[in-house]
Amino acid sequence: MNRKEQIREIAQTMFRERGYAATSMRDLATAVGIEAASLYNHIKSKEELLKEICFDCADDFFAGIHAAKTAPISPDAQLSLAIKEHIRVVTNNLDASAVFLHEWRFLTEPYLSEFKAKRKYYRLQFQQIIERGIAEGIFKPVDAKVYCLSILSALNWIYDWYKSDGELSPQALAAQFSYLILDGLNK
Numbered sequence: 001m002n003r004k005e006q007i008r009e010i011a012q013t014m015f016r017e018r019g020y021a022a023t024s025m026r027d028l029a030t031a032v033g034i035e036a037a038s039l040y041n042h043i044k045s046k047e048e049l050l051k052e053i054c055f056d057c058a059d060d061f062f063a064g065i066h067a068a069k070t071a072p073i074s075p076d077a078q079l080s081l082a083i084k085e086h087i088r089v090v091t092n093n094l095d096a097s098a099v100f101l102h103e104w105r106f107l108t109e110p111y112l113s114e115f116k117a118k119r120k121y122y123r124l125q126f127q128q129i130i131e132r133g134i135a136e137g138i139f140k141p142v143d144a145k146v147y148c149l150s151i152l153s154a155l156n157w158i159y160d161w162y163k164s165d166g167e168l169s170p171q172a173l174a175a176q177f178s179y180l181i182l183d184g185l186n187k
Helices: 003-018 025-032 046-070 075-092 094-106 111-135 144-156 170-185
Strands: none
Touching: 003 025, 003 046, 003 094, 046 075, 046 094, 046 111, 075 094, 075 111, 075 144, 075 170, 094 111, 111 144, 144 170
16 A cells, blocks of 8 residues: 555545544644655645545445446346445445545535535436336335435445444345335335
């Protein structure tokens, strides 16, 4: 791991634990073990770190939803795969996921608008799977947007309670979430 990667890893953890606003560059430098001025040899700003964490995590979420949405399978199987992929991204990097889900609010323009557009796009991909399932008569005629927001709200808090050394693997967790969500949605 090079120095920039080390800085990012430590920043993710600090942003998650303390919050972006409460983490100073001096705090970050101390945690990395370098002088505060030396940070700028590796990064442009604290916001650059936040942007990279948020946008890279968004790319991971996009790859997962794209895999689910383009798979030649039924809408219920697509939704199950989308849930599995979302959980994979969250559990793969709990710190980055927490930052992505909560600290993005500290982005400034033009990054803030771009990030909001990415979040909306992601939600719409999930929602379109539900809408397709309703149209094909596989899912109950629910409000797809409300159901989608409910699913994402549940999935987005996994970072807060999931333990990688706990009872459930990400795969087992995905199976349970898929069962609960699809059991309520399937006709």
